[in-house]
Amino acid sequence: MTSNESGACKGWLIPGLLAVGGLVLGAPLVAQIERQHGAHVHGQANATLSQDGPRYTLELTIPGANLVGFEHPPRDEPEYTRIDETLEWFAEHPWLVLDDRGDCRVDGVSADATGYGRPGEDKPDGAHEHSSEPDHDHDRHDHDHHDHAEFRILARVECADPDRLRWMEVDLFRDFPGNEKVRIDSFTDRGQKQFRLTPDNRRIDLTR
Amino acid sequence: MTLVPLALRSLRNRWYSVLLTVVTIAISIALLVLVDRVRNEVHESFYRTVSGVDLIVGARTSPVQLLLYSVFGIGDATNNLSWETYQELESARQVDWAVPFALGDSHRGYRVMGTTGEFFDRFRYSAGQPLVFADGRAFDDLFEVVVGHRVARNLGYETGDGIILAHGTGSTRLQQQHEDHPFTITGILEPTGTPVDQSLYISLQAHKAIHIGWETGTPRIGAQVEPDEAREMDLEPDSVTAIYVGLTSRAAAFQLQRAVNEYREEALTAILPGVALQELWRITGVAEQALLIVSAIVVAAGLLGMLTVLLSTMNERRREMAILRALGARPGQIAGLLVIEAAVLTLAGIVAGLVLALVLQAAAAPVLLDRFGLIVGTSLPELYQFGILGLILAAGMIIALVPAGMAYRRTVADGMQVRS
Structure with a gap:
C-alpha cells in the first residue's frame, strides 16, 4: 500500500473528536509520517502463528539483544560470527517441536538478521539510510536515529492431519537466556488467540 | 437407628x-x-461477537480501546481515519472485503452506525452466522435506516416508521436532534445476541448529509441542506471511525496488520479482534x-x-x-x-x-x-x-x-x- 495522497483528514468531525480534530486541522497538512517507530522490548520476542488449511506459518521477530547481546553493526570478526552462528542455529536446530498427532513436519525455516548494517543485508521496513553509518553508537541509545536490529525467523509447518495437532513448543529459552518471553498472536481454524511463552511454559496449546 | x-x-x-x-x-x-x-x-x-471479523483497522490507538469502541460501543474513538486510507486498504490484494463505518450519533441511547450496505452481507458473528432481516431490507435511499432487534423491540418500532437521530452520544434529553432529516425504517434485523442488536444503521452518505452545517458541533443556521438537496450532492465521506476487514487467507492477516501498523501516510492500528480481546482479559x-x-x-x-x-x-x-x-x-x-x-x-x-x-x-x-x-x-x-x-x-x-x-x-x- 503506497500513496502520495494526503492522509490527513479534514471536514466534519463528531463532537467527541472535536478537540483533537481542531489540533490536526490547525497544523499544516503533512503528507507522510516520517517519524514513527515500532515497539522493541529487549527480552521479549514477538511472533505470529497462522494456519491456512494444512499449513502453519510461524514468524518470530526477536530483538538482536536477546540472541547475540548487541544491536550495533558488528565491529569485529567474533561479532560477525555470532550473528552467522545464530542464523545457522535457527536453520539447523530443532527448536520448533510439534505434537505427533497432527502428522506434521517443519517444511523449511528461514532466518534473517536486519538492522545490523552488514553488507548485503536487507533493510528493515522503514529503516533510515543512516542506520548503517559507521559512527552509529548503540550505547548512547540513540533511539531517534536508527531502527533496532532484529532477527526474523520464518518457519513453515505442513500437516497431514492439521485438526489433530494439539500443541507446538518453541524451545529457544535454554540456548538464548537473553530471550525471556515470546508473545504469539495466533490465527488458526480454532480462532484468534494470544499466547505468552516463558522458559517454564514453552507450549502453544492450540486446543485452548 | x-x-x-x-x-x-x-x-x-x-x-x-x-x-x-x-x-x-x-x-x-x-x-x-x-x-x-x-x-x-x-x-x-x-468472543462470539468478534469471531467473524478478521481484522479491525482504526486510527492509532490501543488495540483494546479500538476493539471496545468499534465493536462494543464502549468509549469513543480518539481519531478518525481518512477515506483515502479506506480506499487503499480495500484494494489491497489480501483484502477480501472491507466495511468502513462512522460512529458518533445516537438514537434514544442506542448508537447509530453509518456504514455501507455491504455490512449486512459481510458481517459475521458467533462462528460464521450472517445477519438476517426479520423484516424489510437494507437501506437504499439516503434517509433510510435499519434497526437492530433490541432497538425495534424496546422502542416499539416497525418498518415504515419515521425517526429522528440525535447528534452525539450524550444524555438523550440535552442532545441536539437532526430534526431536519427524518429517517424511515426500512429493515429490522433478527436478534444476534451481540451489540448489533443495540444499534441503528444508516449509510455513510446519510451520516455525512445530516452533518452538513454541523462542522462547529452545533447546527449553523441556514447551513443545513434540505433532504432533496442532499440527494443531489456528492456525499463521499472524508473520514470514517474504523474498518472491519475480511481477508483472503489467515497468513495475510499478519502481513496486512504489519503493513497497516507501519503505514506511512497515516498513523493506524490494525488488530485481530480475538487477540485484542485476550489482552483485555489480561487487564481485567x-x-x-x-x-x-x-x-x-x-x-x-x-x-x-x-x-x-x-x-x-x-x-x-x-x-x-x-x-x-x-x-x-x-x-x-x-x-x-x-x-x-x-x-x-x-x-x-x-x-x-x-x-x-x-x-x-x-x-x-x-x-x-x-x-x-x-x-x-x-x-x-x-x-x-x-x-x-x-x-x-x-x-x-x-x-x-x-x-x-x-x-x-x-x-x-x-x-x-x-x-x-
Missing part, C-alpha cells in the same frame, strides 16, 4: 439456627458461583482474580459461621448427647453425628446457593442484554466448579471435626451429673 436420620432429626429440632446457617452458606456459595459463571459467560459472549484478569478471592473468603466466613453455630449449641445439646451415650452410642458415633450434621448443612447450603445463583443470573441477564447486548445464559456449573464445590463440602466436614472432637472427649457423666 443409623446416624444420618438421627442427625436430620436433631437438626429439625433446631431448625431456626439451622436455616440461618444454610442461608449464610448459600449466599456465599452463590457469590462464588456467580463471579465465576458471569466471567465465563461474558468472555464467551464477547487481576480484578477477576480479586473478586474470586473475595468470594472464596466469603465462603470461608460462611463455613466459620456454621462452626460457630455448632459450637454454641454444644452446651444445649449436652443432655441429648448424654442420652445417646446412655442408650449405648459410642463416642465415635456421637462425633460422627456432628460431622454428618455439618455435611448436611454444607450440602444444603451448596444446593441452595446454586439455585440462588441461577435465579440471580436469570435476573441479571436482561440487564446485561439491554446495556451491553450480551447474552448471558443460565447454564449449570461446569465440571471444575463441581470439583470446587466438592472441596467446600469437604472443608465443611473438616471444620466439624472441632465440635466432634469436643463431643468425643466428653463422657456420659458430663451431661448427667448435676453441677453445683
Whole structure:
C-alpha cells in the first residue's frame, strides 16, 4: 500500500473528536509520517502463528539483544560470527517441536538478521539510510536515529492431519537466556488467540 | 437407628439456627458461583461477537480501546481515519472485503452506525452466522435506516416508521436532534445476541448529509441542506471511525496488520479482534482474580459461621448427647453425628446457593442484554466448579471435626451429673 495522497483528514468531525480534530486541522497538512517507530522490548520476542488449511506459518521477530547481546553493526570478526552462528542455529536446530498427532513436519525455516548494517543485508521496513553509518553508537541509545536490529525467523509447518495437532513448543529459552518471553498472536481454524511463552511454559496449546 | 436420620432429626429440632446457617452458606456459595459463571459467560459472549471479523483497522490507538469502541460501543474513538486510507486498504490484494463505518450519533441511547450496505452481507458473528432481516431490507435511499432487534423491540418500532437521530452520544434529553432529516425504517434485523442488536444503521452518505452545517458541533443556521438537496450532492465521506476487514487467507492477516501498523501516510492500528480481546482479559484478569478471592473468603466466613453455630449449641445439646451415650452410642458415633450434621448443612447450603445463583443470573441477564447486548445464559456449573464445590463440602466436614472432637472427649457423666 503506497500513496502520495494526503492522509490527513479534514471536514466534519463528531463532537467527541472535536478537540483533537481542531489540533490536526490547525497544523499544516503533512503528507507522510516520517517519524514513527515500532515497539522493541529487549527480552521479549514477538511472533505470529497462522494456519491456512494444512499449513502453519510461524514468524518470530526477536530483538538482536536477546540472541547475540548487541544491536550495533558488528565491529569485529567474533561479532560477525555470532550473528552467522545464530542464523545457522535457527536453520539447523530443532527448536520448533510439534505434537505427533497432527502428522506434521517443519517444511523449511528461514532466518534473517536486519538492522545490523552488514553488507548485503536487507533493510528493515522503514529503516533510515543512516542506520548503517559507521559512527552509529548503540550505547548512547540513540533511539531517534536508527531502527533496532532484529532477527526474523520464518518457519513453515505442513500437516497431514492439521485438526489433530494439539500443541507446538518453541524451545529457544535454554540456548538464548537473553530471550525471556515470546508473545504469539495466533490465527488458526480454532480462532484468534494470544499466547505468552516463558522458559517454564514453552507450549502453544492450540486446543485452548 | 443409623446416624444420618438421627442427625436430620436433631437438626429439625433446631431448625431456626439451622436455616440461618444454610442461608449464610448459600449466599456465599452463590457469590462464588456467580463471579465465576458471569466471567465465563461474558468472555464467551464477547468472543462470539468478534469471531467473524478478521481484522479491525482504526486510527492509532490501543488495540483494546479500538476493539471496545468499534465493536462494543464502549468509549469513543480518539481519531478518525481518512477515506483515502479506506480506499487503499480495500484494494489491497489480501483484502477480501472491507466495511468502513462512522460512529458518533445516537438514537434514544442506542448508537447509530453509518456504514455501507455491504455490512449486512459481510458481517459475521458467533462462528460464521450472517445477519438476517426479520423484516424489510437494507437501506437504499439516503434517509433510510435499519434497526437492530433490541432497538425495534424496546422502542416499539416497525418498518415504515419515521425517526429522528440525535447528534452525539450524550444524555438523550440535552442532545441536539437532526430534526431536519427524518429517517424511515426500512429493515429490522433478527436478534444476534451481540451489540448489533443495540444499534441503528444508516449509510455513510446519510451520516455525512445530516452533518452538513454541523462542522462547529452545533447546527449553523441556514447551513443545513434540505433532504432533496442532499440527494443531489456528492456525499463521499472524508473520514470514517474504523474498518472491519475480511481477508483472503489467515497468513495475510499478519502481513496486512504489519503493513497497516507501519503505514506511512497515516498513523493506524490494525488488530485481530480475538487477540485484542485476550489482552483485555489480561487487564481485567487481576480484578477477576480479586473478586474470586473475595468470594472464596466469603465462603470461608460462611463455613466459620456454621462452626460457630455448632459450637454454641454444644452446651444445649449436652443432655441429648448424654442420652445417646446412655442408650449405648459410642463416642465415635456421637462425633460422627456432628460431622454428618455439618455435611448436611454444607450440602444444603451448596444446593441452595446454586439455585440462588441461577435465579440471580436469570435476573441479571436482561440487564446485561439491554446495556451491553450480551447474552448471558443460565447454564449449570461446569465440571471444575463441581470439583470446587466438592472441596467446600469437604472443608465443611473438616471444620466439624472441632465440635466432634469436643463431643468425643466428653463422657456420659458430663451431661448427667448435676453441677453445683
